[in-house]
Amino acid sequence: MSEGAKDEEMHTLSIDDVYGLIGHFGKGQKIYYMAIVSIHFFTAHHMLLNIFAGLEPTFECYARNGTSGLSPLINTCFDNDHRTCRLHYTSDFTSFAIEWNLICHEKYRVALVQSIWMAGVMTGALLLGGLADKLGRMKTLMVMLMGTVTFEGFSAFAPTFELFLSMRFLGGMCCALVILVSFVLSQELIGSSWRSVCGLYVSGFFAVGIAFMSLLAYLIPNWRILTLVCAVMGGPFLFLPCFVPESPRWLVIVGRHEDAKTVLENIAKRNGTQKCLPSRWELSRQGPPPVRMSKNSEGIMGLAAHPYIMTVTAIQIFSWMVNSITYYGLTMASKDIGSNVYTATALSGIIEIPAYVLGAFLIEKWGRRIVICAFMIVGGIACLSIQAVPQSAPTVVVTVLALVGKLSIALTFAVIYVHSGEIFPTIIRNAGMGIVSVAARIGGILAPFIIMMGEVWPNLHFTFIGLLVFLSGILNLKLPETLGKPLPETIADILTLRTPEDDVKKGRVYTRLKQDDDAEEGLMFRIKEI
Numbered sequence: 001m002s003e004g005a006k007d008e009e010m011h012t013l014s015i016d017d018v019y020g021l022i023g024h025f026g027k028g029q030k031i032y033y034m035a036i037v038s039i040h041f042f043t044a045h046h047m048l049l050n051i052f053a054g055l056e057p058t059f060e061c062y063a064r065n066g067t068s069g070l071s072p073l074i075n076t077c078f079d080n081d082h083r084t085c086r087l088h089y090t091s092d093f094t095s096f097a098i099e100w101n102l103i104c105h106e107k108y109r110v111a112l113v114q115s116i117w118m119a120g121v122m123t124g125a126l127l128l129g130g131l132a133d134k135l136g137r138m139k140t141l142m143v144m145l146m147g148t149v150t151f152e153g154f155s156a157f158a159p160t161f162e163l164f165l166s167m168r169f170l171g172g173m174c175c176a177l178v179i180l181v182s183f184v185l186s187q188e189l190i191g192s193s194w195r196s197v198c199g200l201y202v203s204g205f206f207a208v209g210i211a212f213m214s215l216l217a218y219l220i221p222n223w224r225i226l227t228l229v230c231a232v233m234g235g236p237f238l239f240l241p242c243f244v245p246e247s248p249r250w251l252v253i254v255g256r257h258e259d260a261k262t263v264l265e266n267i268a269k270r271n272g273t274q275k276c277l278p279s280r281w282e283l284s285r286q287g288p289p290p291v292r293m294s295k296n297s298e299g300i301m302g303l304a305a306h307p308y309i310m311t312v313t314a315i316q317i318f319s320w321m322v323n324s325i326t327y328y329g330l331t332m333a334s335k336d337i338g339s340n341v342y343t344a345t346a347l348s349g350i351i352e353i354p355a356y357v358l359g360a361f362l363i364e365k366w367g368r369r370i371v372i373c374a375f376m377i378v379g380g381i382a383c384l385s386i387q388a389v390p391q392s393a394p395t396v397v398v399t400v401l402a403l404v405g406k407l408s409i410a411l412t413f414a415v416i417y418v419h420s421g422e423i424f425p426t427i428i429r430n431a432g433m434g435i436v437s438v439a440a441r442i443g444g445i446l447a448p449f450i451i452m453m454g455e456v457w458p459n460l461h462f463t464f465i466g467l468l469v470f471l472s473g474i475l476n477l478k479l480p481e482t483l484g485k486p487l488p489e490t491i492a493d494i495l496t497l498r499t500p501e502d503d504v505k506k507g508r509v510y511t512r513l514k515q516d517d518d519a520e521e522g523l524m525f526r527i528k529e530i
Contacts, residue, residue: 011281015211016192018264021276024191025198028270032244036186037202039145039237043179044209045216045230046152046350048170050117050448051332051345052217053227054110055095059103060185061085077104093221100161109161109445111448114332116165120172121179122441128177129434136254137185137247138240140177147174147238153231156224188247189267196418200360201416203352209330210349233280257283303432309494313432315475316420319372320436322472323413324443325450326379326465333451333461337402344399351403355411366484368419372412373476380470385439386462402462410467423497424480425490 013021023029062071064086077427078084082104089098096102102109131141148171155167183202187195220226245267251260261283267273303313304343334344362371382404389397416436424432454461488494 009278011278011279012284013278013281014284015252015260015264018268018277019191020324021241022264022268022273023271025194026265026267026273029190031270032189032267033198035240035244036182037187037198037205038203039141039178039182039234040202041209042205042234042237043148043175045213045233046148046175047117047206048210048213048331048345049152049227049230050110051334051341052213053095053223054097054102054113055091055093055223055341056107056110056335057089057091057093057095057098057103059090060088062088068172078087080104082106094224095357096164099223102161108449108452112167113165114328114448115445117168117172118328118441118447119446120169121176121444122438123169123370124173124176125180125434125437125441128173129180131177132181132184133250133253137181137188137250138167138244141181141185142238142241144174144177144181145234147500148178149231149238151236152234153228156227156231171200185244185247188249196363197360199417200356200414203410204356206354207349207352207410210352211346214342214349215344217407252283257285303428303491305491306495308498309491312423312479312494313435315478316416316423316436319376319416319440319472319476320420321439321443322468323409323416324440326383326405326409326469327413328444328447329451329461329465330383330402330409332448333402333454336454336459336461337399346455347399348406351407352410356409356414359411359414363415363418363483367481368415368422369476369479369481372415372419372474372479373407375412376469376473376476377409379405379412380466380473382408382459383462383466383469387459405462405466405469419479419482422485422487423480423494425493427490487519 025033058075060074061077061082062072062085063070063078064084066265072088078419082101087101087103091098096113097107097110100109128144135143151167151171151174154172155164158164158167178246183199186202187199190198217226220229245263246259248260249261251257251263261281262282265274265277268277304310330347331348334348335341337344359371366374382401386398386401389401420433420436421429449460450464480494482497485497488497
């Protein structure tokens with residue numbers, strides 16, 4: 001064959017092959033990545049809006065039937081009922097707690113707003129999680145972003161508390177998909193060698209969003225205007241489709257190979273690596289064969305097929321819930337760490353940035369399990385120590401301890417995404433991650449009410465959170481290390497992640513699952529203990 005004929009030979013490449021040629025994280029991909037994940041800067045405002053929109057006011061309570069000359073109660077009500085008071089608010093801000101008198105016996109309603117928002121996030125993830133696989137990443141992202149802007153914007157004009165709750169719930173449902181789909185799209189536009197680091201740094205944009213939200217709330221003391229501003233800030237992201245492409249991986253999955261090829265060629269052009277592609281090439285039209293489960297296969301119920309697998313799954317569920325309780329709890333409790341709520345909340349966001357940089361380095365040196373355990377134990381001790389700080393101590397002591405706890409939990413919350421994704425086998429990875437994600441959302445729902453424990457006894461909420469985090473850190477020692485190990489493909493493969501010492505201690509030897517390729521029954525999986 002002549003040299004010219006060879007040049008004209010058609011090359012069939014997979015998407016990973018193409019990324020290997022044009023670059024895993026080139027100039028064009030960096031632009032796409034920054035544009036997409038900056039949405040998390042926007043979502044942080046809505047996730048934490050309740051801290052400032054529902055800020056607890058100071059007030060004077062005058063007895064309705066009392067003599068006008070009597071001194072009022074300060075920041076408390078007769079019989080813990082604001083209806084017994086003639087209220088005079090003395091705060092220099094306006095929150096919905098003031099507008100709807102959510103104080104004293106109705107103070108719990110402020111926490112309820114945050115819980116309803118988190119319930120919306122959980123509902124959206126459960127009911128709408130598969131939408132992006134049907135409509136596409138970008139189209140779903142735009143629809144859900146528009147929903148977030150609309151519902152959150154409407155909540156700024158809600159005339160009643162009940163309508164406000166409804167709008168926040170619907171806004172949470174949409175925002176859940178904005179967070180999920182933007183993350184997936186950012187990962188599918190870059191090569192595999194950069195996914196772990198880029199996945200970890202997504203949280204950095206959320207952290208910066210927390211700090212900026214604190215500044216915004218300080219400058220805008222009216223909760224309705226603040227809510228509206230946070231909503232319309234999502235508007236510029238609606239122009240993303242003008243310069244960010246659809247996921248080439250999704251395009252291939254739905255059979256739009258030519259569109260996927262065009263996207264990849266445009267990425268190569270932006271990266272300046274277009275010449276690295278063959279003169280004639282096409283994307284492979286043969287994807288990985290679907291796994292067909294037989295009637296004997298247990299699917300996700302296989303997570304209960306063995307005591308060790310049940311233990312691993314239960315620990316991850318508990319760990320995700322505790323991480324969520326602690327992360328959102330410490331953020332919402334910023335007003336209790338000895339500084340004003342604006343400064344404290346900003347610091348709680350800024351402290352996350354070094355956590356993600358440190359985490360990206362340590363998980364490749366120490367491994368996933370040790371990093372999670374070490375920092376959860378450190379964070380737990382820091383939170384527990386707050387209770388032991390004497391009232392005469394400088395407020396900076398409590399502030400430092402709380403920030404150490406926040407740094408630790410921010411790091412572990414980012415790392416457990418990686419760790420759990422490497423523990424759950426391919427056959428049920430999405431379902432397994434869905435289970436632990438629901439656990440995290442439940443933690444977010446509980447967090448506002450756990451923070452209210454501080455009203456029963458000073459700093460009791462920090463003690464409770466510290467105990468949970470410390471216990472979770474100890475339990476995570478039971479999880480397998482996944483650094484440098486192949487991803488498990490099936491449920492029984494989880495057993496191969498155990499160390500030989502663990503198997504000897506138990507007096508058991510585990511064999512890798514057997515796979516019988518049957519034309520009618522598909523893949524039949526069995527766990528065998530000898």
